[in-house]
Amino acid sequence: MDEDALKQVERLTMFLFERVDEDPDKAAGTITAVVEEAFGAPPMLSSSTEAVVLTNAGSVLINAGSRTENETDLARGELWMQAVVDSGLLDGTDREAAALYNLANSRLALTDISYSQALRRDSHGERVRAVAEQRITDKDRLRLARVELTRAAQLTSDPRHKGMQLCNLANVLDHSGRWVEAYDAYVRALDADPDNGAAAGNAAVLIERAIGNGWDFDGHLCSLYDHYLARAKANRAVTVSVAGEHAARKYDAMELLGSNKPVFDPPHEDAYRDWVAHHRLALIAALEGTGGHSEDGRWDAIALASVTDTSNSSVAPRVFSILNVLKGDFLVARRLAFEAEQVLDETGGWHLHDSDTGTYTDTLQYEVHGEAVSKLVLAHRAALDVLDKTAVAVNDHLEVGDDPTKVWFRRFWFEDKRCTQLREKLITHDALSTGILSMAELAVDMGPGGMYKHAQDVRNAGTHRFILVHQGLAEVESSLTMQAMTLAGMREACHQSLTVARAAFIYLVALLAVYESRSAPDGAPTVPLFLPDAF
Template identity: 40%
Template structure:
C-alpha cells in the first residue's frame, strides 16, 4: 500500500536528517489517520494495523508532544475498528454463541481502547478531539450495556464540545430507547431527549464533519416526543450538599438529570417488585437487603462530601478542627480526618458494591 511505503520513507528521511522531529511526527500522524480511516471503511485489517503502528511509533519517539493526544485518539480508533471487524466475523461464524462471549474474549483490547479514549477525553486540551473521544467512549459503554455511564459520558462530551451534534444525537437516541421500554421515568427521559434531539439537529453540519451525512440524517429523523415532562428537579439551590449530589449525579433515582423529585426523600430507586416461590420468606429478604445497602450508600456519600468540603476549607492542609498529631512522612501526603473520610467513603462504597 502506498501509504505504508510513504510512512517508511518518512522514517528514512528522519534518519538522514531530511525531516525534523515535529515534521516526521506530523507525517506519521497523517499516515496513521488515513490508514485507520480507510482501513476501517473498507474492513481492511492490515491497513488498520499499519495505521496503529504508525501512531505508536510516533507516540514512542514523542518528538512532537503537541500531537500526543491525537495519536492516542488514532490508536483508540484503530483498536475499535479491529474489534468491530472481529465482531463481524464472530457473528458470521458463531451465530449460536452469545455475543457476550466475544466481549469477554476481547476484553483486554476493549479495556485498552476505553482507557485511551478516557485519557484523551479527560486529560486532553483540544476540545474537538476531547468531544470525539468521549463520544466514542460513551458508545462503547452503551454497547456493553452500561447505559447510565454512557449517558454521563455523552454529557461530558458535550461539555467539552457543545457543537458536537453526534454526541447530542447519541444521547437522544439512548434516552429514546430506554423510554420506549417503559421503564424508569418516561416523561422525564422524553423531555431530556427532546433537548438533545434539538441540539443534534441544530448542529447538523458539525455532525456531518464528525460522523458523516448518514449519521446526520439519522438524527434528522428523530421525532419529537410530545412530552410535557420535567427535565430536572434541581433541589434547594442554597443546599450545597444537594447541589453537590446533583452535579456529580450521585442521587439514587431513575432520573438522569437532577435529584429526580422535589420530595425530601428523593433517593427513591428501589426494587419495586419480585416474584417468589411458595414457601419463600415473606417479605422477600431482597427488600431488607436493599434498605441496608441504600442506607450504607447514603452514609458513604455524605462522608465523601464532608471530606471533600473540609479539604477545600483547609486548602488541602490539616483542618483546624482536626485534633490529631501526624508524623511528617516527607512525601507531601495529607493526613487527618478529611482525607480519612474520603478513604472510608471509598471503602464503604466498594463494600456495598461487592455484597
C-alpha cells in the same frame, strides 16, 4: 530520515486525506508503500517531526481500512500509531492526543469487524450473547481503546477534538451495555464542545432506549430526550463533520416528545442534594438531578420492583434485604465524601477545621491530616466495597453457587482467572448477556491497565497500607508501607469510585429486573416491593 522523503510522505498524506472515500483500497496501498519506504517496517522514529508525519499518515490508513473493513490495513495502522505513542516523542501534547485517538480508532474498527463475523457465525439466534462473548474475546483491545480515548481527552486543548474523543468513548461504553457511564461521557463531550450534535444525538438515542426499557421517572427522561435531540438537530452541520451524514439523518428522523418536565434540578437549600445532583450520584432512574417525585429528602428511589416467588413463604425474598443494605452502604460512602469535601473546601486542607478534635504532628511536607481527609479515604474504600457486594448479590439471587466469602467483583463474571470467557451460568439466558457484559467489562477496567485502575490501586492502599495525602508542593515519595497522593488526586479518585459504584448498583438492579422478567413461569406469583411511608 532523509528530509525529502519525509516531505514526500507529508505531501502524499495531505493529498490522500481528502480522497480516501474515492478509492480507499488505493489510498491504503499508496500510503503504505511510501511510509514503509521512508520509515521502515516496523517504522523507526527519531524526531517529533517524524512522529507527527507518521501520525497523520496513520490516520489516512486507518480511515481507509475502516471504509473497506480491511483487517490488514487496520492492524498496520495500529502498529504505526503504537510506534508513535511508544516513542515518547510527543508526550504530553495535543499531538500525542491525536496519535492516541488514531490508535483507539484502529482498535475499535478491528473489533467492529470481529462483531460482524461473530454475528454471521451465530446459528442459534443468540445474537446478544454472541456479541457479548466477542467483546470479551476482544477485551484487551477494547480496554486499551477506552484508556487511550480517556487519555487523549485529558491531553487535548481543542474543544472540538476533546468532544469527539469523549463521544467515541461514550459510544464504546454504550455498545457494551454500560449506559450509565456512557451518559456521563456524552455529557462531558458536550461540556467540552456544546455544538457536538453527535454526542447530543447519541445521548438522545440512549435515553430513548432507557425509556423503552421502562426506566422513565416522572417524565424526566422524556424531557431529557427532547433536550438532547433538540441540540442534535440544531447542530446538524457539526454532526455531519464529526460523524457523517448517516448520523445526522438518524437524528433528523427522530421526533420530539413534547415533555414539559424540568430537565435539570433548580438549586436547593440543601447543599448535599445540590452536590449529589452536580456529580450525578443519585440512585434513581433519572439520569440528571435527584428526580421530581420526592421532596421529603428520600430521592434515592431506584429498586427492584418485584421477584418471582415459588416458595409460598410469607417472608419477603432475600434480594430485597440485600439491595437495601447495598444501597445504604453506597449512601454512607457518598455522605462521607460530601462531608469531607465541605470541610476541605472551607479550609483548603491547609489547616484543621474547628470541628476536628485531633492534634497532628507537622512533618514539614505539606501533609493533609485530620478527620476530613480520612473521611475521603474511607468514602473511597467504602464505595468500591460496593462492587464486591454487587457480585455477591448476583451470586445469591441467580443461585450460582459460589462461596460468598470468596466472591470478588473482578473475577466473578468469568470462567477463568485470565478473564477470557464469560461465565456460562450467568449467560444461560440470551437476554442477560448484555447485563453480565457491562459488569464484566467494568471489572476489566478496575484491573491493571484499565481506565479505573487508579481507583482500585487507591482502594488497595487504603485497605492494607497508609495513604499519605499532601498538597503537592513538595516531593513526597511512596513506599511499601505508605502511598503518597496529592489532595486533588485523592478527591478525584473518590469521585471516580462513587461514580463506578453508582453505575454498578444501577446495572445490578437492571440485570435482576431482566432476570426476573425472563425467569417467571406463566402464572407464577410475584412479590412486589412496597415500602411504608415511615420507613
